[in-house]
Amino acid sequence: MSAITSGISQTPEGAERELENQRDAARGEPPYTPAPSADSRLAASLKDAAMTAAVVAVLTVFFFAFRTDIAVGGLNLTFRWPLWLSWVAIAFAGRFLISYFLFRAPERAVAGVSKSTSVRPAKRFSAGKIFGIVMLLAALALPFILNTLLPSHNRYLLDLAILILTYVMLGWGLNIVVGLAGLLDLGYVAFYAVGAYSFALLAQNFELGFWVCLPMAGFFAAMWGIVLGFPVLRLRGDYLAIVTLAFGEIIRVVLLNWTDFTGGPNGLLGIPKPTLFGLEFKSGAGSFAEATGIPYSPIQRFIFLYYIILALALLTNFITLRLRKLPIGRAWEALREDEIACRSLGINTTNVKLSAFATGAMFGGFAGSFFATRQGFISPESFTFIESAIILAIVVLGGLGSQVGVVIASVVMIGGIELLRNLGFLHALGFDPTEYRMLIFGLAMIAIMVWKPRGLVSSRSPSAIYKEKKKIGADLVAQGEGH
Amino acid sequence: MSATTSAWMLDPVLKVEHLTMRFGGLTAIDNLSFEVGRGHITALIGPNGAGKTTVFNCVTGFYKPTEGRISLRRGRGIDDAAVEELTKSGQQFGNVANGSVYLLERMPDFKITEVAGVARTFQNIRLFGGMTVLENLLVAQHNRLMRASGFTFAGLLGLPGYRRAAEAAKDNAITWLKHTNLLDRADDPAADLPYGAQRRLEIARAMCTGPALLCLDEPAAGLNPRESAELNTLLRYIRDEHDVSVLLIEHDMGVVMEISDHIIVLDYGKKISDGTAAEVRNDPKVIAAYLGVDDEEVDAVEEDLAAGLPHATSPSTTTQAQESRS
Amino acid sequence: MEYFLQQLINGITLGSIYGLIAIGYTMVYGIIGMINFAHGEIFMIGSFIALTAFLALAALGITFLPLVLLIILIVAMVFTALWGWSIERVAYRPLRGSFRLAPLITAIGMSIFLQNFVQVTQGARVKPLPPQVTGGITLIDQGGTVVQISYMQLIIIATTTVLMIGFSFLISRTSLGRQQRACEQDQKMASLLGVNVDRTISLTFVMGACLAAVAGLMYLLYYGVIDFYIGFLAGVKAFTAAVLGGIGSLPGAMLGGLAIGLIETFWSGYFSVEYKDVAAFSILVIVLIFMPSGLLGRPEVEKV
Incomplete structure (x- = not known):
């Protein structure tokens, strides 16, 4: 790629789009070059591999070749040259294979820049819609599928599904703020924490149950959304990001140190479990087992929790989809596209921003109180910046503003990573995943972003249709704050 | 400048008085006063950097003027005394004998559009590019729809009142799409439209807010002659059928001279001429400002205009010259 | 008064370290307009390289302290610079010209990766290093209250001052600095005028990493204990400092660093240690609300 095409970043949308197309076409190797002969291809790939190996060798020498450990009388330095050398070798081999078979592979006719159409007519039953319905049915039937197919891992997998759904819900909540309204929020975990602590404290101090506390937790989180949103309204882009991050950390530090109220680092224990119309999932009197006559099994509680989070997540999705078609949702998207134009149309952008913050925070609060009831125990440990980062990553990787994207990204990022744990053969190799x-x-x-910078699902579907519904390519959609 | 009372002074929809805007040490607008007549198309012209867009930004609230009063009068025949009274009362706006008065310099930008009914377009088009043409027009009807949706709650439940309002909003949008020849592009993203269509869409969007005064910042910039002619028709239609007064900034003298009822010429933040097309066209100060100053004309021109004037565009006294320019 | 002076000295020392890291943030933000979230991790990597190099030198039998310090300074700068270069090459360059959030996400991903990389290869436990530079100058000694500036503090403040002067010179006087400023203004135009934009951006990351490595070494020597997690908080504080000072401005970054260092130290000294981070972040929020472009930043004019 020439210096000119790769050196441009702040270009107008149109040029940027063109650039992206060019970059796609040019990824790996400049187009228009004749296919290299096998010899030079091998030599060039070897050269690439040698370069990569050299860089990896220098980068990792202090981390693989040496290791410091605490020993008697200070630090002890151990040498691990074989480890270092084997990683350098892996880097060499890996880069060679990639270069030889991918980057320097004979050109498959990259004839000019492929022009992707930015507008696609959507069919009545689009792939996305069918996919959504199939996923919904699968989600509804999941406990039964697991029970029949994998009874031995039933509980573990159900727990994992609950975890994924929690992230789906958080992702959907944050999607309102980042994806629709275009406000970059790096402190979303604060609202998750507010929801969890609201429920835990209400439950402990006033002996209230989950179902009473759930709306209150959402309400408190929404209030906090407004309180935190208010001062940051005037800020743009990265300033907004850093201030929301700061707020997230402030809330965590306060939770950590206000020991009398929040239990400090020890957290809060004994948070009540949710009940089904007053019935508890345990053995004995007043339980679900007694009332229904179904014999008690610990898995019932998991199934119940699963359906609660599924219902909460679906509620989030339903409300979000509904809001998108209402003036408020359209104003969020308009805000993302152009704030000044919004103001010129008489839209009070302060209110629009606050409503986005509050709505997103409310769903975060719901998810938080679910988290509290599921764990039975919460501490500030669970609400670090990394959680915010993971949720934001899910939203961006899924494709900003896309509801299905959030689901896919959650399954891939949370489920995929978690499943690594179970790859037993890796343990046998002495590798603990x-x-x-x-x-x-x-x-x-990093890999997903470099591969698909706009996220996995990157088209926007319009909220109002005159005749024909057409998908709008992400290249036309603005990303909000930052301009 | 005619000393006699002109048509626009009788019943102005907008009256700008002693407007001054300073940025640091730079005075962008210097004690500017003018009227925009009700039901008129008023053009604000002047060389580049004369302060036209700054005037717009003051009128629409994007800038807070350093000094001056900008009063918008809705309703017929509101006298200056009523405006004076409102000014003294310290309020932003209020009802007076025959209508209501809005002191724009006191109001935040979005309120000016929402309450006072001033809509605007931008020199560098500001559409919601990733939203469809139809959505753009629906966003413009936000405040009305917001109330109809019971601030979202009734809308969330899908109550019939909101559904009716949503239908009405869509109908309104479609009406404007018809008038701007954009109906067949209704479901396309705004960023995909050609330049001229984007300009029309921006006007349609501004009209969807239901304004009393429409402010257009260079609506004909980048249009070809056919599109310019269509624009003229559209602006006349807006003025005549919707009872909306139009204030526009324009460099295309073909458009300006043809449709303007009243022209105000700015240079260096000051008004140098104010009158009908014919009056302005023959005003030596205007010619001087646009063309620079000839040796013989020096005496006829004010001293402060004499030194190094820009002469970017060149409307001359003859119509042929105007045509050839564009 | 003595207590105040002592806190002032401590605060300036801490602020110098923050300032050095903040410069990396501010330069990268200035040139490509992104928060390099992994910059805190680069600082952490720098301190680990310095620690390992120190122990390796000890194993080789080199113990003459000034020489050791000089060698590990150079080693840490060179190796960390390569990290900075590689990170830009792998995670940011492919996304240049793409939409704004993409590099932010890769930066967060890179930050997570680097933290865990160091944790996995070097272990999660803290690494203590006994103080190497001891002693100091006693400024005031009256009736038990002592105000002292340690040699380590002097080294940190002096190094920071020298680097600051050097950098100001580099940015304002050299061809590289001019190229950087040109890229900040308009990358397309700069590349049309023959500036190698890719190289300039790479060099910006390299310079930022060098300064972070110096900060990492100073941190190691001053506090004597590091772990894989120090990068996060230091990074957030340093970014706070950069924003506080006005992002994009080098003197601003230093000033912001000093401000954060002083606020933190005085807050811990007079109020409570637990809430020192809250104090630093609160100041950030307050400054941004009332002065959105920071202390020395250029005010942003809204173009309509």
Whole structure:
């Protein structure tokens, strides 16, 4: 790629779009070059591999070749040259294969820039819609499917499904703020925490149950959304990001240190479990088992929790889809597209921003109180910045503003990484995947973004139709704050 | 400038008095006063950098003027005394004898559109590019729909009142799409439209807010002659059928001279001429400002205009010259 | 008064470290307009390289302290610079010209990756290093209250001052600095005028990483304990400092760093240690609300 095409970043939308197309076409190797002969291809790939190996060798020498450990009388330095050399070799081999078979592979006629159409007519039953319906049915039937197919892993997988759904719900909540309204929020976990702590404190101090506290937790989180949203309204882009991050950290530090109220680092214990019309999932009197005559099994509680989070997530989705077609949702999207134009149309952007913050926060609060009731225990540990980052990553990887994208990204990022744990053959190789979980998570974030910068699902469907529904390509859709 | 009372002074919809805008040490607008007549198309012209867009930004609330009063009068025959009274009362707007008065310099930008009924377009088009043409027009009807949706709650439940309002909004949008020849592009993203269509869409969107005064910032920029002619028709239609007064900034003298009822010429933040097309066209100060100053004409021109004037565009006294320019 | 002076010295020292990291943020933000979230991690990597190099030198039998410090300074700068270069090459360059959130997400991904990479390869436990530079100058000593500036503090403040002067010179006087400023203004135009934009951006990351490595070494020597997690908080604080000072402005980054360092130290000294981060972040929020472009930033004029 020439310096000119790769050196441009702040270009107008149109040029940027063209640039992206060019970049797609040019990824790996400049187009228009004749296919290299096999010899030069091999030599060039070897050269690439040698370069990569050299860089990896220098980068990792202090991390693979040496290791410092606490020992008697200070730090002890151990040498691990074989480890270092084997990673350098892996880098060499990996880069060679990639270069030889991908980057320097004979050109498959990259004849000019392929023009992707930015507008596609959507069919009545689009793939997305069918996919959504299939997923919904699968989600509804999941406990039964698991029960029949994998009874041995039933509980673990159900727990994982609950975890994924929690992230789906959080992703959908944040999608309102980031995807629709275009306000970059790096402190979303604060509202998750507010929801969890509201429920836990209400339950402990006033002996209230889950179903009473749930709306209150959402309400409190929404209030906090407004309180935190108010001062940051005037800020744009990265300033907004950093201030929301700061707010997230402030709330966590306060939770950590206000020991009398929040239990400090020890957190809050004994948070009540949700009940089904007053029936508890346990053995004995007043329980679900007694009332229905179904014999008690611990899995029932998991199934119940699963359906609660599924219902909450679906509610979030339903309300979001509904709001998109209402003036408020359209104003959110208009705000993302152009704030000044919004103001010129008489839209009070303060209210629009606050409503986005509050709505997103409310769903975060719901998810938080579900988290509290599921765990039975909460502490500030669960509400670190990394949670905000994961949720934001899910939204962006899924494709900003896309509801289905959030689901796919959650399943891939949370489910995929979690399933690594179970790859038993890796243990046999002396490789413990759990240790590398976050490492792989980080790598996956980079890889997916480089591969698809606009996220997995990157088209927008219009909220109002005159005659024909057409999908709008992400290249036309603005990304909000930052201009 | 005619000393006699002109048509626009009788019943102005907008009256700008002693408007001054300073940015740091730079005075962009200097003690500017003018009227926009009710039901008129008024053009604000002047060389580049004369302060036209700054006037617009003051009128529409994007800038807070350093000094001056900008009063918008809705209703017939509101006298200056009523405006004076409202000014003293310290309120932003209020009802007076025959209508209501809005002191725009006191109001935030979105309120000016929402309450006072001033809509605007932008020099560099500002559409919601990733939203469809129809959606753009629905966003413009936000406030009305917001009330109809019971601030979202009734809308969320899908109550019939909201559904009726939503239908009405869509009908209104479709009406405007018809008038701007955009109906067949209704479901396309706004960013996909050609330039001229984007300009028309921006006007349609501004009209969907239901304004009393429409402010257009260079609506004919980048249009070809056919599109310019269509624009003229559209603006006349807006003025005549919708009872909306139009204030526009324009460099295309063909458009300006043809449709304007009243022209105000700015240079260096000051008004140098104010009158009908014919009056302005023959005003030596205007010619000087646009063309620079000839040796013989020096005496006829004010001293402060004499030094190094820009002469970017060149309307001359003859119509042929105007045509050849564009 | 003595207590105040002592806190002032401590605050300036801490602020110098923040300032050094903040410069990296501010330069990268200035040139490509993104928050390099992984920059805190680069600082952490720098301190780990310095620690390992120190122990390796000890194993080789080199113990003459000034020489050791000089060598590990150079080693840390060179190796960390390569990290900075590689990160830009792998995670940011492919996304240049893409939409704004993409590089932010890769930066967060990179930050997660680097933290865990160091945790996996070096272990999660803290690494203590006994103080190497000891002693100091006693400024005031009256009736038990002592105000002292340690040699380590002097080294940190002096190094920071020298680097700041050097950098100001680099940015304002050299061809590289001019190219950087040109890219900040308009990358397309700069590339049309023959500026190698890719190279300039790479060099910006390299310079930022060098300064972060210096900060990492200083942190290691000053506090004597590091772990894989120090990058996050230091990074957020340093970014706060950069924003506080006015992002894009080098003196601003230094000033912001000093401000954050002082606020934190005084807050811990006079109020409570637990809430020192809250104090720093609250100041950030307050400054941004009333002065959205920071202390030394250019005010942003809304173009209509």
